[in-house]
Amino acid sequence: MEEVERARERLENIRSVQPILNGLRTISLGSWQAALKRRSGVQTYAEQLKAMLPVLAPHLQTEKGFVQRLRERLPLPASLSGRSNGESDGDQGTYARVEALVIGSERGLCGRFNVAIADEAEDYLQRQTGQVREVELHVLGSRAGRVLSRRGQEVVQAGTLSVTTLPPLSLAFELAGGWLTAYEEHEVDAVHIIYNAYRGTGTYEPTVTRLIPPQLPTDEGPAPRLEGSPRRNRTPWPPPIVDTDPMSLYATVVEQWAAVQLYEILLDSSAAEHSTRFQLMESATQNADQLVEELTLAIQTARRQEITQEMAELATGAGLLGED
Numbered sequence: 001m002e003e004v005e006r007a008r009e010r011l012e013n014i015r016s017v018q019p020i021l022n023g024l025r026t027i028s029l030g031s032w033q034a035a036l037k038r039r040s041g042v043q044t045y046a047e048q049l050k051a052m053l054p055v056l057a058p059h060l061q062t063e064k065g066f067v068q069r070l071r072e073r074l075p076l077p078a079s080l081s082g083r084s085n086g087e088s089d090g091d092q093g094t095y096a097r098v099e100a101l102v103i104g105s106e107r108g109l110c111g112r113f114n115v116a117i118a119d120e121a122e123d124y125l126q127r128q129t130g131q132v133r134e135v136e137l138h139v140l141g142s143r144a145g146r147v148l149s150r151r152g153q154e155v156v157q158a159g160t161l162s163v164t165t166l167p168p169l170s171l172a173f174e175l176a177g178g179w180l181t182a183y184e185e186h187e188v189d190a191v192h193i194i195y196n197a198y199r200g201t202g203t204y205e206p207t208v209t210r211l212i213p214p215q216l217p218t219d220e221g222p223a224p225r226l227e228g229s230p231r232r233n234r235t236p237w238p239p240p241i242v243d244t245d246p247m248s249l250y251a252t253v254v255e256q257w258a259a260v261q262l263y264e265i266l267l268d269s270s271a272a273e274h275s276t277r278f279q280l281m282e283s284a285t286q287n288a289d290q291l292v293e294e295l296t297l298a299i300q301t302a303r304r305q306e307i308t309q310e311m312a313e314l315a316t317g318a319g320l321l322g323e324d
Helices: 003-060 067-073 112-128 142-150 169-184 248-316
Strands: 095-103 134-138 157-159 189-199 202-211
Touching: 003 248, 067 142, 067 157, 095 157, 095 169, 095 248, 112 134, 112 142, 112 202, 112 248, 134 142, 134 169, 169 202, 189 248, 202 248
Parallel strands: 095 134, 095 189, 134 157
Antiparallel strands: 189 202
16 A cells, blocks of 8 residues: 555656646747747848858959058958968967857756866867967856856856847847957957857757857859849849948948857757757656556556455455455
């Protein structure tokens, strides 16, 4: 009887937890799909920004301040900066001062998500030894910040992420704009982002990527084709009219590009986090369902044995069965 009572208590506890697991699974699924959908929209916008580079390039070449801007910190596209295709600005190998942003999660129930990113951050810091004079560590996500603090890593600035919604676009513009200003004023030489890149359902890969200097796409391909124009045309028709200062317009494109790249990373990390949480909640729900079935079967079996025993005792008392 004691075993049956314990089984009933466990069954009641599991059934009380099941709605919570189902709710967390549903929320994680919705957030995961929303992150992927928004990331797709951001990638479309990035392609539109990329299409502006070959349009602006001829106008930049005629600018009087072109050479001066080339000597400054504002990155320029491949055809204007003189670098070969495949190279990127700022990859000289050594920097004086670098800021690294670690993106974790604000909530738990996502397995080793924050531990994995903390491991990658420590490996990154070790790799910078001897190459970078100063590295400042910034963190987004309270969980990752706590893991790094427990390991004795000094975090210069810690920020939080929303618990109920996806990261806002304004956050990416605020961070990227501040870093670009610091970069152009020679206050920082590079900004690296450390995050868990989404690789599929419940799968992620700790990744380090450079945000500043911006890694501008190559502009050595065909110019964008207008809708309805023949595919053989490699230049848009009619030609785009640029009536804004080309250099200020290009600076805006650079700022937008850096912010968009950061926002795509934030959404990528968010998709990885929510898909991992969904998979864990899915496994927990299946385990709970299995336990409910096993405990229900055990209780029913015990109840049948109890009824059989009672019937046998009644039959014996009525003289229908002989006593051993």
